[in-house]
Amino acid sequence: MTRLVENDIAGLERELDVYEEELLKKTGLNLSEVACAGGNITIHDLRKAAQSYRVAVVPITSGEGVIGGFTQFVASIIRKMGFQATVTEETDVAGFYEGVCQENEIIFMADDKKFIALNLRTKKVIDNGYGTGRGFGAALAGMADGLAGREVLVIGFGPVGSSAAEYLLESGAKVAVYDQNELRMKETKKDMKQEPNLKQALKIYDFLIDATPEGEFISPEDLTDQAMIAAPGIPLGLNAQAFEKYKDRVIHDPLQIGVATMLALAVG
Ligand code: PYL
Numbered sequence: 001m002t003r004l005v006e007n008d009i010a011g012l013e014r015e016l017d018v019y020e021e022e023l024l025k026k027t028g029l030n031l032s033e034v035a036c037a038g039g040n041i042t043i044h045d046l047r048k049a050a051q052s053y054r055v056a057v058v059p060i061t062s063g064e065g066v067i068g069g070f071t072q073f074v075a076s077i078i079r080k081m082g083f084q085a086t087v088t089e090e091t092d093v094a095g096f097y098e099g100v101c102q103e104n105e106i107i108f109m110a111d112d113k114k115f116i117a118l119n120l121r122t123k124k125v126i127d128n129g130y131g132t133g134r135g136f137g138a139a140l141a142g143m144a145d146g147l148a149g150r151e152v153l154v155i156g157f158g159p160v161g162s163s164a165a166e167y168l169l170e171s172g173a174k175v176a177v178y179d180q181n182e183l184r185m186k187e188t189k190k191d192m193k194q195e196p197n198l199k200q201a202l203k204i205y206d207f208l209i210d211a212t213p214e215g216e217f218i219s220p221e222d223l224t225d226q227a228m229i230a231a232p233g234i235p236l237g238l239n240a241q242a243f244e245k246y247k248d249r250v251i252h253d254p255l256q257i258g259v260a261t262m263l264a265l266a267v268g
Helices: 016-027 031-039 043-052 070-080 092-101 128-143 159-170 182-186 198-202 240-249 256-267
Strands: 054-058 084-087 106-110 115-119 124-127 151-155 174-178 207-210 228-230
Touching: 016 031, 016 070, 016 128, 016 256, 031 043, 031 070, 031 128, 031 256, 043 256, 054 070, 054 092, 070 084, 070 106, 070 256, 092 106, 106 256, 115 128, 115 256, 124 128, 124 256, 128 159, 128 207, 128 228, 128 256, 151 159, 151 198, 159 174, 159 207, 174 198, 228 240
Parallel strands: 054 084, 054 106, 151 174, 151 207, 207 228
Antiparallel strands: 106 115, 115 124
């Protein structure tokens, strides 16, 4: 998992409205709708949950410490979904205690290994990689106006890629997987096609999930003319030329879709 830095987040809270307008233009869905599709709940259920749950986001100082703006941005994404959300004054265990004492029943917190949403009422715990994969799968389906029966290539079969592949199979898509790691390729499900050569695969698939931590390994000439790319992986796998050519059909963000889908899954 690539660890975010303050620069990855700086200014994004202010631009959340612009981000959502762009997401709507590309997918026909707003952030809540992408999250509900990925989380398999209705917008009505999400609205009901927003009236019944309060959310706390706890800064965690372990490992490399807090990331400037991280918890504040997570809280603003959650508020964008119509929920009350606060960042605790305290950090770590004291912050968790503060969040629970203030009757927040959903707690978001991240150390360097795990970013989770914990529902204290139902005891559900949702991991960011799982939520991110499903959310980006839903966003790609929105952009493609449905993926049932269509072939999708998932690049990278880690926690995010495998969760995206699960969502795509549920949506009726024909899923193909490429991972440079042989062991990960062995973990793919029997109803997933294994692609042994990435360059050859990129030339035949129009629908792509870039779930790798590699940056700038895809050039414009690698892709089909109709390519649509949902890229949860950080950094973006498209190089600058490829992004320039396909930017209207690329979905990429450091936290928004993942956090939104974690919340939908946590209350679902
Ligand atoms: C959740 C992000 C998505 C990609 N990489 C993950 C990451 O950067 N994890 C580390 C998060 C550390 C947060 C820090 C804080 O500010 O509370 N402990």
